[in-house]
Amino acid sequence: MPIITLTSDFGNLDYRASAVKGKILSLNPEVNIIDITHDIQAYNLIQTSYIVRNAYKHFPKGTIHILSVDSFFHKSRKNILYKADGSYFLAADNGLLSLIFFDIKPEAIYEITLNNRFDDVVSFTSTDVFVPAAVHLANGGLPEVIGRKVKSVKQLLFPKPVHNEAEKMIIGEVMYIDNFGNIISNIHKEFFENTGKGYENFTIKFRNLSLSKIFSSHTEVVSNWERETEFHGQSAAIFNDSQLLELTIYKGSKKNGAKTLFGLNVGENIYIEFS
Amino acid sequence: MPIITLTSDFGNLDYRASAVKGKILSLNPEVNIIDITHDIQAYNLIQTSYIVRNAYKHFPKGTIHILSVDSFFHKSRKNILYKADGSYFLAADNGLLSLIFFDIKPEAIYEITLNNRFDDVVSFTSTDVFVPAAVHLANGGLPEVIGRKVKSVKQLLFPKPVHNEAEKMIIGEVMYIDNFGNIISNIHKEFFENTGKGYENFTIKFRNLSLSKIFSSHTEVVSNWERETEFHGQSAAIFNDSQLLELTIYKGSKKNGAKTLFGLNVGENIYIEFS
Amino acid sequence: MPIITLTSDFGNLDYRASAVKGKILSLNPEVNIIDITHDIQAYNLIQTSYIVRNAYKHFPKGTIHILSVDSFFHKSRKNILYKADGSYFLAADNGLLSLIFFDIKPEAIYEITLNNRFDDVVSFTSTDVFVPAAVHLANGGLPEVIGRKVKSVKQLLFPKPVHNEAEKMIIGEVMYIDNFGNIISNIHKEFFENTGKGYENFTIKFRNLSLSKIFSSHTEVVSNWERETEFHGQSAAIFNDSQLLELTIYKGSKKNGAKTLFGLNVGENIYIEFS
Numbered sequence: 001m002p003i004i005t006l007t008s009d010f011g012n013l014d015y016r017a018s019a020v021k022g023k024i025l026s027l028n029p030e031v032n033i034i035d036i037t038h039d040i041q042a043y044n045l046i047q048t049s050y051i052v053r054n055a056y057k058h059f060p061k062g063t064i065h066i067l068s069v070d071s072f073f074h075k076s077r078k079n080i081l082y083k084a085d086g087s088y089f090l091a092a093d094n095g096l097l098s099l100i101f102f103d104i105k106p107e108a109i110y111e112i113t114l115n116n117r118f119d120d121v122v123s124f125t126s127t128d129v130f131v132p133a134a135v136h137l138a139n140g141g142l143p144e145v146i147g148r149k150v151k152s153v154k155q156l157l158f159p160k161p162v163h164n165e166a167e168k169m170i171i172g173e174v175m176y177i178d179n180f181g182n183i184i185s186n187i188h189k190e191f192f193e194n195t196g197k198g199y200e201n202f203t204i205k206f207r208n209l210s211l212s213k214i215f216s217s218h219t220e221v222v223s224n225w226e227r228e229t230e231f232h233g234q235s236a237a238i239f240n241d242s243q244l245l246e247l248t249i250y251k252g253s254k255k256n257g258a259k260t261l262f263g264l265n266v267g268e269n270i271y272i273e274f275s
Numbered sequence: 276m277p278i279i280t281l282t283s284d285f286g287n288l289d290y291r292a293s294a295v296k297g298k299i300l301s302l303n304p305e306v307n308i309i310d311i312t313h314d315i316q317a318y319n320l321i322q323t324s325y326i327v328r329n330a331y332k333h334f335p336k337g338t339i340h341i342l343s344v345d346s347f348f349h350k351s352r353k354n355i356l357y358k359a360d361g362s363y364f365l366a367a368d369n370g371l372l373s374l375i376f377f378d379i380k381p382e383a384i385y386e387i388t389l390n391n392r393f394d395d396v397v398s399f400t401s402t403d404v405f406v407p408a409a410v411h412l413a414n415g416g417l418p419e420v421i422g423r424k425v426k427s428v429k430q431l432l433f434p435k436p437v438h439n440e441a442e443k444m445i446i447g448e449v450m451y452i453d454n455f456g457n458i459i460s461n462i463h464k465e466f467f468e469n470t471g472k473g474y475e476n477f478t479i480k481f482r483n484l485s486l487s488k489i490f491s492s493h494t495e496v497v498s499n500w501e502r503e504t505e506f507h508g509q510s511a512a513i514f515n516d517s518q519l520l521e522l523t524i525y526k527g528s529k530k531n532g533a534k535t536l537f538g539l540n541v542g543e544n545i546y547i548e549f550s
Numbered sequence: 551m552p553i554i555t556l557t558s559d560f561g562n563l564d565y566r567a568s569a570v571k572g573k574i575l576s577l578n579p580e581v582n583i584i585d586i587t588h589d590i591q592a593y594n595l596i597q598t599s600y601i602v603r604n605a606y607k608h609f610p611k612g613t614i615h616i617l618s619v620d621s622f623f624h625k626s627r628k629n630i631l632y633k634a635d636g637s638y639f640l641a642a643d644n645g646l647l648s649l650i651f652f653d654i655k656p657e658a659i660y661e662i663t664l665n666n667r668f669d670d671v672v673s674f675t676s677t678d679v680f681v682p683a684a685v686h687l688a689n690g691g692l693p694e695v696i697g698r699k700v701k702s703v704k705q706l707l708f709p710k711p712v713h714n715e716a717e718k719m720i721i722g723e724v725m726y727i728d729n730f731g732n733i734i735s736n737i738h739k740e741f742f743e744n745t746g747k748g749y750e751n752f753t754i755k756f757r758n759l760s761l762s763k764i765f766s767s768h769t770e771v772v773s774n775w776e777r778e779t780e781f782h783g784q785s786a787a788i789f790n791d792s793q794l795l796e797l798t799i800y801k802g803s804k805k806n807g808a809k810t811l812f813g814l815n816v817g818e819n820i821y822i823e824f825s
Contacts, residue, residue: 001579001580003575003579005568005572009454009455010454011314011453011454012287012310012312012313012314012562013312013314013315013326013454014312014326014453014454015311015312015325015326015327015329015330016454018280018309018310018311018312018330018333019329019330019332019333020333021309021333022280022309022330022331022332022333022334022335022338023333025278025307025309025334025335025338026333026334026335029276029278029307029335030276032575032579033309034568034571034572034575034583035562035568036565036568037562037563037564037565037568038562039561039562039563040563041528042454042455042526042527042528042529042532043526043528050565051563051564051565052565054565054569055565055568055569055572056572057569057572058568058569058570058571058572058573058576058677059572059575059576060572060575060576060579063572063575072492072493072494073492073494074494074497074500076500076501077500123492123516124516127333178561178564179559179560179561179563179564179566179592180559180592217622217623217673218622219622219623219624222624225624225626225627240673241673241674251592251593252592253591253592253593254592257592284729284730285729286589286728286729287562287585287587287588287589288587288589288590288601288729289587289601289728289729290586290587290600290601290602290604290605291729293555293584293585293586293587293605293608294604294605294608295608296584296608297555297584297605297606297607297608297609297610297613298608300553300582300584300609300610300613301608301609301610304551304553304582304610305551308584316803317729317730317801317802317803317804317807318801318803347767347768347769348767348769349769349772349775351775352775398767398790398791399791402608
């Protein structure tokens with residue numbers, strides 16, 4: 001069965017997510033529909049991009065991803081079919097695709113035109129534009145039939161970390177806070193290692209706290225597994241499984257995790273000083 | 276694959292929703308199970324009816340909808356199989372079906388009798404009554420085999436808007452507040468237009484606020500798309516994609532949406548005065 | 551289609567649950583993936599065991615259950631494939647399986663060895679260990695191919711109720727609070743009946759409240775179904791559909807249910823005194 005995934009800020013109570021599913025199954029009952037999430041913060045494209053970038057890589061090539069965030073229909077705004085990394089992404093031309101693929105070149109970009117015949121009567125982009133386009137692809141249809149090629153999409157600036165050479169410092173920021181209260185930054189291991197070449201030491205600074213060691217996994221914090229419980233609540237910096245610098249409390253949760261104890265919010269700066 | 280949808284107030288943590296899914300797959304592993312929502316407020320039939328009425332229309336005809344809200348088993352209360360608009364709905368005889376279909380005549384109504392043999396041992400209506408009945412239908416079985424025809428279901432009064440002719444006024448009420456804090460009323464565009472014939476002006480009043488224009492979509496609020504961000508936070512009335520009068524904050528969210536700014540709750544009155 | 555269920559504390563926003571689904575479908579697109587829940591409280595094994603024990607019984611024999619709670623990879627900790635009651639369970643060797651099956655003997659236990667070749671590079675146990683093992687089983691593969699038999703798993707003490715003979719008393723505790731605020735104890739009907747033999751009366755005591763009757767269902771509280779609404783808000787003890795003693799408010803909810811009115815928390819004692 002072809003796979004269509006759904007990502008939205010509809011929440012799980014409103015009828016919108018299930019309307020999308022019903023519409024897909026009305027057009028092709030043999031599609032496998034998978035929710036990425038419907039809990040995106042309203043209109044939050046940075047958050048959406050973080051989740052989609054990390055989720056889609058696990059799906060088979062050819063999967064079709066519907067991204068229903070900030071996708072109100074407006075005749076002045078294109079709807080986009082974006083092919084990248086072997087898969088399809090459907091979204092309004094709001095900049096989201098430039099955030100997800102800030103480091104990956106698209107294989108092809110189309111403006112979805114199948115909705116032109118509806119013209120002003122599109123009331124809900126997801127069911128009226130994205131779903132028929134997605135099912136067309138799921139049925140093996142060609143993108144060219146439902147869209148016309150365009151050269152680029154709206155560009156938003158992905159918040160990349162900066163190397164301040166004068167201050168011998170990386171300036172990054174908090175990009176996401178996960179369900180355990182872990183604080184995920186935009187500082188990639190590779191960037192850290194390249195920047196740090198030639199220096200002996202480093203200190204990670206945020207708020208009025210600092211850490212001077214980066215672990216390679218959550219459990220590396222536990223130096224003695226027999227006494228694992230003694231390490232509960234220990235704060236640490238790690239490179240997580242996306243190789244991003246993460247501030248964590250070992251076995252923390254939303255209530256007593258890094259977010260709460262360090263008091264950091266999305267967008268706040270994290271510094272790495274070299275010496 | 277036949278489709279069975281689930282709507283409940285079980286939440287997503289308790290084992291009840293997954294028990295229903297497991298039971299369905301135990302009886303027929305080739306059913307496509309789709310969640311409408313499990314986040315209905317406990318026992319809230321008005322909320323359930325709003326969501327189901329808007330969701331089911333998107334599903335293929337023949338879809339089987341299990342409605343597990345206020346469905347405690349009691350020998351004095353029937354369980355109902357309701358056929359309407361080409362699809363099947365299973366619910367306790369608690370009035371919910373009369374709310375969903377306040378304006379649609381059923382094609383057939385059955386009291387589910389397959390549970391009679393369990394008699395007093397039904398402990399969980401959804402797995403013990405609704406699931407076997409739903410799977411029977413999913414397998415192509417006839418309603419007559421598991422139920423006996425009845426003439427009607429319990430009637431609850433759907434909160435319809437009122438035309439107060441003396442006061443030249445529509446009195447409606449808030450029916451639902453969505454994930455973005457949008458306030459959805461029970462005032463349908465058609466009712467508004469019929470009532471307003473012969474008048475020149477109207478004013479929508481609620482709390483101590485008023486609006487005198489109704490947009491036809493969220494994005495119509497944005498008179499200049501190039502400067503879209505300037506319209507964030509603007510309040511407006513629109514006829515939404517169900518043609519119901521909705522009070523909205525453009526790009527509002529739960530925190531800063533219409534619900535918060537206007538302070539309205541479900542059941543509160545909204546007035547439209549004509550002149 | 552083979553069925554794989556997912557239980558985790560990942561929440562529904564983070565990309566982790568969908569990464570697991572994507573990975574499953576990458577290895578076998580024809581698996582039916584069912585969420586038990588992703589809303590487990592971080593690392594809470596008692597809560598997980600309650601939900602899984604009640605959910606899995608409804609699924610067909612042969613279902614494969616992935617249990618992603620407290621499953622950080624650490625080379626000193628085994629990952630377990632547990633066969634019990636005709637189904638498969640994949641979990642870290644953290645004691646969870648001993649809680650779920652405190653009263654059921656396993657049919658076979660394996661240490662999952664397919665991850666040995668990854669050795670130190672396992673970054674996310676669920677996608678890197680559980681998923682390939684689960685799909686191997688879903689494809690009809692033998693457990694022996696991906697694991698080696700072990701004799702037992704880590705044991706945690708399931709909180710069983712105690713019979714204090716001197717005080718003529720059962721001492722139980724709150725095990726779970728459900729979506730309606732119902733308080734579910736660990737006192738099974740059978741244990742209550744066996745312990746109570748020879749006594750005439752009993753009183754259930756908790757905080758400074760007491761109840762002296764146990765109903766056999768929620769609706770038994772309603773002695774007159776015609777006047778059902780008059781019973782809303784009535785407190786009662788029942789043996790629920792798992793035959794566990796439950797304290798409930800008839801038609802209560804999270805806000806005004808037993809949890810709120812009785813003020814009880816998970817782990818607090820409930821006493822039954824006999825006389």
